[in-house]
Amino acid sequence: MLHTKIPQIEEIVEGAINKAALLGEPQLISVVKQIDKTNSISFLDRAHKLDEHRSYWRSADEEFVLVGVGSAQKILSSDQHRFNEIEAVWNEVQQKADVFDPHHEKGTGLVCLGGFSFDTEQDNAYPWEHFPDSQMTIPMYLLTNKGNQSYLTTNILILEEDHKQQIVNQVEEAHALLLDGSREETQLPACTDIEEIEPEEWKLLVDKATNDIKNGELEKVVLAREIRLQFKNDIELAAVIEKLAESQSQSYIFSVESGGHHFVGATPERLVKVENQELVSTCLAGTIPRGRDNEEDHRFGQELLNDPKNRQEHDFVVKMIRNAVEACCYDIEIPEKPVVYPLSNLQHLYTPVTATLEEGYTLLDVVARLHPTPALGGMPQQKSVDYIRSHEALNRGWYAGPIGWFDGRNNGEFAVAIRSALIREDGASLFAGCGVVEDSDPEAEYVETGVKLKPMLSVLGGS
Structure with missing residues (x-):
């Protein structure tokens, strides 16, 4: 009422x-x-x-x-x-x-x-x-x-x-x-210890996945790994969110508290937004670092656009999102080719999707159809999720899940909870993943996940 x-x-x-x-x-x-x-x-x-x-x-x-x-x-x-x-x-x-x-x-x-x-x-x-x-x-x-x-x-x-x-x-x-009142949570955390969780075993898993893909078990799978931090004192949430917002201006900044623990992140990846029945989704897959200057940055971007492995990853996402949106929308617009989307330390392949949501459908209807996209799970969807559950060492929890909001007017937005950390008093688990296809190189994928961990690491005092 x-x-x-x-x-x-x-x-x-x-x-x-x-x-x-x-x-x-x-x-x-x-x-x-x-x-x-x-x-x-x-x-x-x-x-x-x-x-x-x-x-x-x-x-x-x-x-x-x-x-x-x-x-x-x-x-x-x-x-x-x-x-x-x-x-x-x-x-x-x-x-x-x-x-x-x-x-x-x-x-x-x-x-x-x-x-x-x-x-x-x-x-x-x-x-x-x-x-x-x-x-x-x-x-x-x-x-x-x-x-x-x-x-x-x-x-x-x-x-x-x-x-x-x-x-x-x-x-x-x-x-x-x-x-009213003054600020109290102003100190960024002081990291006292960093532990990588089974990095060599993770590389072996990437190698196994490439062979399983070559053998036809699946087309792509996204594999994630974890690092753990310890801090001198308990986290001051507002200071962490403030630093994330300053350093990751093009990302969604989120934090959800449950039972005294905080799940925080700065994700570049929108899942879906609905406002006045107008829908916007994002295909974001394929990654390369930023260059040290404009010339190197442009060269890296062109390499990304022309790299078969990254284009294949991106095309998986575009195809899946197109199919999901077509089931509940009209006036769908999707560019034929991706562009390079630069962030502070990474560049991604990016294709926007716009449409009008059919009457009777809601934001959560679309989220249910989209999650998990091939950028977070793989292809085929259910086989890749089963593969992750059976082989990945970490417990993903809310990592790579939909996170966001909605109101009573069918407005809302969900992002994909990547580039994130689960903070527990004076410790944290950080997560990052990468898409594995048949020609993936374990060492290169390990390096890519390291780059993806940097924004959160830097805010939490780990680098």
């Missing part, structure tokens, strides 16, 4: 308590107000004083940031049909909630932030014990920065036994804390 005239918070809370008593079930309220321009990192920093879990999202191609604090409601699933299950619960939540939002901006009101594991059949063993298979959270407090405008959404699950003034005081105190 959407209201246009906003009553005072006291009235909203009192009405929700009465409604909860009448219906015999909790009532979710969502109240949006425009606020003075608010720095998202400062908001994230001050949020730790509330002792609530925090989430962060910054888009790669527009001035759009979401910062979530606490949880008004979590939507969980471990079912093989997890995207549909979460969609069904989300629809039920929206139908029952009272939303007071006069602004109707994307990313305000009822918004879910979170993510999904790479593979539903992997358990949440070390180091992912605190991350369920799928978790989307409606934050208790949500900062939305869109261009030069800031909005604060307050979401509260009201019980019939709640006391109006107690709830109002809690909200006012939280608002004051989140919007």
